[in-house]
Amino acid sequence: MDFSWGTEHRDFRTQVQSFISDNWGSNPDNHEERDDRALAYTKALAEHGWLTMAWPKEYGGRAATHWEQMIFAEESARNGAPTGGQGADRVGPTLMIHGTEEQKREHLPKIANAEVFWCQGYSEPGSGSDLASLQTRAIRDGDEFVINGQKIWTSGAQHADWIHILTRTDPEAPKHRGVSYFMLKMDTPGISIRPITQIHDATGFNETFFEDVRVPAANMIGDENRGWYVAATALDFERSGINRMAGVLGPYARMMEHAPKADSAAKGRRIVDTEPHRLALADTTIEIEVARYLGYRVTWMQSKGLVPNQESSMSKMFGSELQQRMARRGINMLGLFGGLRPESKHAPLGGEFCRYYMSSVSLTIAAGTSEIQRNIIATRGLGLPRG
Numbered sequence: 001m002d003f004s005w006g007t008e009h010r011d012f013r014t015q016v017q018s019f020i021s022d023n024w025g026s027n028p029d030n031h032e033e034r035d036d037r038a039l040a041y042t043k044a045l046a047e048h049g050w051l052t053m054a055w056p057k058e059y060g061g062r063a064a065t066h067w068e069q070m071i072f073a074e075e076s077a078r079n080g081a082p083t084g085g086q087g088a089d090r091v092g093p094t095l096m097i098h099g100t101e102e103q104k105r106e107h108l109p110k111i112a113n114a115e116v117f118w119c120q121g122y123s124e125p126g127s128g129s130d131l132a133s134l135q136t137r138a139i140r141d142g143d144e145f146v147i148n149g150q151k152i153w154t155s156g157a158q159h160a161d162w163i164h165i166l167t168r169t170d171p172e173a174p175k176h177r178g179v180s181y182f183m184l185k186m187d188t189p190g191i192s193i194r195p196i197t198q199i200h201d202a203t204g205f206n207e208t209f210f211e212d213v214r215v216p217a218a219n220m221i222g223d224e225n226r227g228w229y230v231a232a233t234a235l236d237f238e239r240s241g242i243n244r245m246a247g248v249l250g251p252y253a254r255m256m257e258h259a260p261k262a263d264s265a266a267k268g269r270r271i272v273d274t275e276p277h278r279l280a281l282a283d284t285t286i287e288i289e290v291a292r293y294l295g296y297r298v299t300w301m302q303s304k305g306l307v308p309n310q311e312s313s314m315s316k317m318f319g320s321e322l323q324q325r326m327a328r329r330g331i332n333m334l335g336l337f338g339g340l341r342p343e344s345k346h347a348p349l350g351g352e353f354c355r356y357y358m359s360s361v362s363l364t365i366a367a368g369t370s371e372i373q374r375n376i377i378a379t380r381g382l383g384l385p386r387g
């Protein structure tokens, strides 16, 4: 079977590669931290029409195909380049399905123009995998709701203009049925955040507190007490990207370039002369191909109007676990020096693998843990009974 790309897709990939190389370069250290450079790049993407390329034209997109969108995401992840974050990849697409016309008119153009950035308030200190058990309360008061509670692990809250959150609006209903979905401006009185420092010293996420926060009822997405189904849509968008697999491509390419030149921990021998390392590189090469086709399958389903479910879980789980294996293998190949942080002048490859090793730990937790993805594959994919 010939899986190769046609000319049109090859040309598009070349265009994307040139754009990234001219405007971003390659940045192994980018972990979706939103510094000035990332912001400027995101604006450039918006001006180029690529931030929301797969959106319909009426909402500020270019109606690009799923394959073009996937090529763009793959090349961006390969180079650690930002892709616009949650507004572009899940809030906008979710609003297109569940939002009112007024909500679409208000929010979609601002996302497409990179005028606003979003964060996601789902997880709580006692609710992560079992998200439907969330306790943040929203109580109706006329045309408004009053929100009290706490969210945690809110990525990018420190830079976000808006937050999309899940709240409990009916505590008497079964847990999936009493949840409503809101959009709030981050500067609404009563919202405060506290940063959480991660193992690799980044402060990418936060605790977010809500104290008597008033939000107009018009900011609810979907129907009252039916927010769970809106969240399911947003989670499908969040999990279905090729980015988890493609994030391995940059570190893999740099290791393949480094390995024939550099000493392994066993002194005097090149990394590629050491059998376990050679085999590890061969294994990674095979696994990248597997991950690539799991990702392409999700794109293919989307292109046919099918809704990937366990297929997204397979791709998400295999891609994030592959990144962890690549990081671990890289550290082993670089020997003790591989553990040096980027600040050290002795760190091989600028300390990339040390940082990658630490940051990749979170990949099998974010957007639903590997155990949860396996449960989805077992129950929805294989039809096995719930445990």
Ligand SMILES: Cc1cc2nc3c(=O)[nH]c(=O)nc-3n(C[C@H](O)[C@H](O)[C@H](O)COP(=O)(O)OP(=O)(O)OC[C@H]3O[C@@H](n4cnc5c(N)ncnc54)[C@H](O)[C@@H]3O)c2cc1C
Residues within 6 Å of the ligand: 119, 120, 121, 122, 123, 124, 125, 126, 127, 128, 129, 130, 152, 153, 154, 155, 156, 205, 362, 363, 365, 366, 367, 368, 369, 370, 371, 372, 375
């Ligand atoms: C980098 C990163 C960014 C994040 N960004 C955001 C964000 O922006 N917004 C947001 O709302 N959240 C965010 N999260 C939170 C993330 O969604 C949760 O951490 C995740 O859903 C797991 O929840 P938990 O941490 O409460 O772990 P728990 O649910 O308490 O799980 C603990 C352990 O038990 C296992 N487990 C739980 N239930 C089951 C089960 N039924 N079967 C088998 N095993 C089970 C889990 O797999 C895990 O190993 C982020 C997390 C990370 C790591």
